[in-house]
Amino acid sequence: xxxxxxxxxxxxxxxxxxxxxxxxxxxxxxxxxxxxxxxxxxxxxxxxxxxxxxxxxxxxxxxxxxxxxxxxxxxxxxxxxxxxxxxxxxxxxxxxxxxxxxxxxxxxxxxxxxxxxxxxxxxxxxxxxxxxxxxxxxxxxxxxxxxxxxxxxxxxxxxxxxxxxxxxxxxxxxxxxxxxxxxxxxxxxxxxxxxxxxxxxxxxxxxxxxxxxxxxxxxxxxxxxxxxxxxxxxxxxxxxxxxxxxxxxxxxxxxxxxxxxxxxxxxxxxxxxxxxxxxxxxxxxxxxxxxxxxxxxxxxxxxxxxxxxxxxxxxxxxxxxxxxxxxxxxxxxxxxxxxxxxxxxxxxxxx
Amino acid sequence: xxxxxxxxxxxxxxxxxxxxxxxxxxxxxxxxxxxxxxxxxxxxxxxxxxxxxxxxxxxxxxxxxxxxxxxxxxxxxxxxxxxxxxxxxxxxxxxxxxxxxxxxxxxxxxxxxxxxxxxxxxxxxxxxxxxxxxxxxxxxxxxxxxxxxxxxxxxxxxxxxxxxxxxxxxxxxxxxxxxxxxxxxxxxxxxxxxxxxxxxxxxxxxxxxxxxxxxxxxxxxxxxxxxxxxxxxxxxxxxxxxxxxxxxxxxxxxxxxxxxxxxxxxxxxxxxxxxxxxxxxxxxxxxxxxxxxxxxxxxxxxxxxxxxxxxxxxxxxxxxxxxxxxxxxxxxxxxxxxxxxxx
Numbered sequence: 001x002x003x004x005x006x007x008x009x010x011x012x013x014x015x016x017x018x019x020x021x022x023x024x025x026x027x028x029x030x031x032x033x034x035x036x037x038x039x040x041x042x043x044x045x046x047x048x049x050x051x052x053x054x055x056x057x058x059x060x061x062x063x064x065x066x067x068x069x070x071x072x073x074x075x076x077x078x079x080x081x082x083x084x085x086x087x088x089x090x091x092x093x094x095x096x097x098x099x100x101x102x103x104x105x106x107x108x109x110x111x112x113x114x115x116x117x118x119x120x121x122x123x124x125x126x127x128x129x130x131x132x133x134x135x136x137x138x139x140x141x142x143x144x145x146x147x148x149x150x151x152x153x154x155x156x157x158x159x160x161x162x163x164x165x166x167x168x169x170x171x172x173x174x175x176x177x178x179x180x181x182x183x184x185x186x187x188x189x190x191x192x193x194x195x196x197x198x199x200x201x202x203x204x205x206x207x208x209x210x211x212x213x214x215x216x217x218x219x220x221x222x223x224x225x226x227x228x229x230x231x232x233x234x235x236x237x238x239x240x241x242x243x244x245x246x247x248x249x250x251x252x253x254x255x256x257x258x259x260x261x262x263x264x265x266x267x268x269x270x271x272x273x274x275x276x277x278x279x280x281x282x283x284x285x286x287x288x289x290x291x292x293x294x295x296x297x298x299x300x301x302x303x304x305x306x307x308x309x310x311x312x313x314x315x316x317x318x319x320x321x322x323x324x325x326x327x328x329x330x331x332x333x334x335x336x337x338x339x340x341x342x343x344x345x346x347x348x349x350x351x
Numbered sequence: 352x353x354x355x356x357x358x359x360x361x362x363x364x365x366x367x368x369x370x371x372x373x374x375x376x377x378x379x380x381x382x383x384x385x386x387x388x389x390x391x392x393x394x395x396x397x398x399x400x401x402x403x404x405x406x407x408x409x410x411x412x413x414x415x416x417x418x419x420x421x422x423x424x425x426x427x428x429x430x431x432x433x434x435x436x437x438x439x440x441x442x443x444x445x446x447x448x449x450x451x452x453x454x455x456x457x458x459x460x461x462x463x464x465x466x467x468x469x470x471x472x473x474x475x476x477x478x479x480x481x482x483x484x485x486x487x488x489x490x491x492x493x494x495x496x497x498x499x500x501x502x503x504x505x506x507x508x509x510x511x512x513x514x515x516x517x518x519x520x521x522x523x524x525x526x527x528x529x530x531x532x533x534x535x536x537x538x539x540x541x542x543x544x545x546x547x548x549x550x551x552x553x554x555x556x557x558x559x560x561x562x563x564x565x566x567x568x569x570x571x572x573x574x575x576x577x578x579x580x581x582x583x584x585x586x587x588x589x590x591x592x593x594x595x596x597x598x599x600x601x602x603x604x605x606x607x608x609x610x611x612x613x614x615x616x617x618x619x620x621x622x623x624x625x626x627x628x629x630x631x632x633x634x635x636x637x638x639x640x641x642x643x644x645x646x647x648x649x650x651x652x653x654x655x656x657x658x659x660x661x662x663x664x665x666x667x668x669x670x671x672x673x674x675x676x677x678x679x680x681x682x683x684x685x686x687x688x689x690x691x692x693x694x
Binding site: 129167 | 378414416443456510521
């Protein structure tokens with residue numbers, strides 16, 4: 001896996017969430033065009049990666065991620081373009097290969113992806129899959145997708161799609177394929193799977209103390225060794241907002257985060273957020289909300305504790321004004337990123 | 352005929368570079384993007400990319416390439432030509448094209464077809480025996496998705512949907528959708544049934560023989576009470592500075608491609624005399640700008656079509672010659688056709 005010279009990457013992650021402008025909700029199409037602008041902005045601010053998720057619900061515009069990234073590819077020159085996460089379980093690995101070999105071509109070699117099982121389940125009924133097959137779908141499809149990337153000619157059979165015999169796919173990807181990470185929400189089994197394939201690990205930490213994932217990171221490194229693979233990078237994805245002051249960031253985020261989490265709490269049956277919980281998440285949890293200095297310190301501390309090589313900030317949340325999104329991107333690239341690197345350089349090397 | 356529209360179509364054939372070597376697939380894809388940007392600059396109305404799953408073509412997923420083109424262009428419309436709906440999922444196709452539509456400020460056009468190649472069937476686990484039912488059911492579902500309201504549907508070729516709302520929504524409220532037809536009257540009638548515009552793939556023989564299909568389309572639309580849209584046609588060709596140059600650049604690569612496909616379909620190798628006859632009287636629009644313009648004008652007025660798309664690659668024609676063909680199409684052929692048809 002190629003790492004940049006500074007050894008720590010900072011990226012942005014969007015779930016294609018509809019933005020607002022002066023209180024007006026943008027249309028789906030306007031939001032998609034905003035995302036291309038934001039990729040451009042992220043590159044100008046010096047960020048390393050721009051990633052988009054995959055969702056199938058109202059208010060999210062990221063149902064055709066590779067297509068959106070194709071547009072971002074010709075709007076940018078250097079920033080890498082990825083996903084977080086691609087729902088492998090309900091995609092066809094062959095189509096996915098086509099999508100990403102094409103994206104890699106259009107972007108002159110900047111495509112990458114994070115594969116996951118997804119925490120939202122809409123794609124299962126929409127594409128005719130049974131949630132009961134959750135584990136098997138991912139396992140078999142990962143096997144096929146990695147074979148397609150690593151071998152030029154593939155013979156494969158399994159239970160989740162039609163078999164392939166001496167199949168070559170076109171357009172061919174570059175030799176060895178593109179950077180492919182495994183996104184993990186907390187299942188040790190998924191951590192071991194990533195290690196088994198020798199693939200880099202992306203931790204989705206969306207609540208609670210990030211340091212509790214130290215065991216996962218340790219497990220991952222031990223498993224990599226046992227499987228005889230080289231060390232691979234570990235990244236983390238969390239939600240947050242950077243604004244000029246702590247107060248502004250904290251109040252803006254609360255306004256848009258609170259209704260989203262309330263609805264989600266309803267749907268998935270966990271506790272509704274309140275101000276006390278929110279503040280706890282800000283202080284020592286997984287929300288990266290604040291001034292550039294606050295967010296940089298928090299990222300650096302977690303990066304140190306978990307031995308991270310990459311941090312992606314999920315910067316959009318339903319109806320967050322486009323100006324706030326733009327400012328957050330600017331500050332993350334221009335102030336947080338250099339400050340994080342400065343803080344990490346001061347400590348003993350962690351890579 | 353001033354509202355006549357002109358397009359360029361390609362399957363992303365892997366070209367030769369100027370030293371005679373095939374480019375990489377990635378370079379072939381970027382070549383298509385560059386050609387589309389040039390076509391946009393020159394005022395060509397549409398670029399259409401066909402979906403294929405064969406080694407000589409670089410485009411297997413038109414939408415991702417079209418999205419890349421969207422960012423770099425401002426006027427040209429972005430089409431598939433065709434999307435093989437039979438072996439794809441209508442929900443995914445809608446999502447991908449609605450995304451292209453958004454990214455291009457409403458310039459996306461999906462052209463649905465059954466495909467003239469069959470590779471996608473085994474690749475995606477479909478049985479060719481289901482050729483008809485696959486397209487029939489999937490276009491029915493796609494037509495429902497075009498209303499952009501929650502969809503309830505059930506059939507035999509995919510999982511049923513119950514009040515499924517599909518995103519993103521388009522700004523116009525309706526994605527421009529054509530049906531590409533190769534020569535089946537049943538397909539023409541089906542297109543009229545759904546009130547969708549018809550794109551005729553005329554890739555051999557005299558174009559005039561497609562006149563009855565256009566009549567059938569109009570009569571069927573009248574019977575169904577749907578709209579008969581202006582019909583489009585797409586045909587292969589190539590333009591260079593002289594007739595001779597166009598033929599000599601095109602022919603050797605065309606023969607390689609044609610014989611490779613012919614071997615799969617039981618056709619004998621193509622002879623030069625057949626090629627010359629096809630250029631003379633058939634459906635190869637090859638020559639100097641003036642020759643090609645005259646031929647297009649004749650076909651367009653003969654058939655009364657509203658759109659002509661030139662498939663400007665057929666084999667490994669070199670990169671620089673392709674760019675020149677696009678340039679001549681935009682700067683010379685289109686204005687000449689308009690002049691010939693009386694502006």
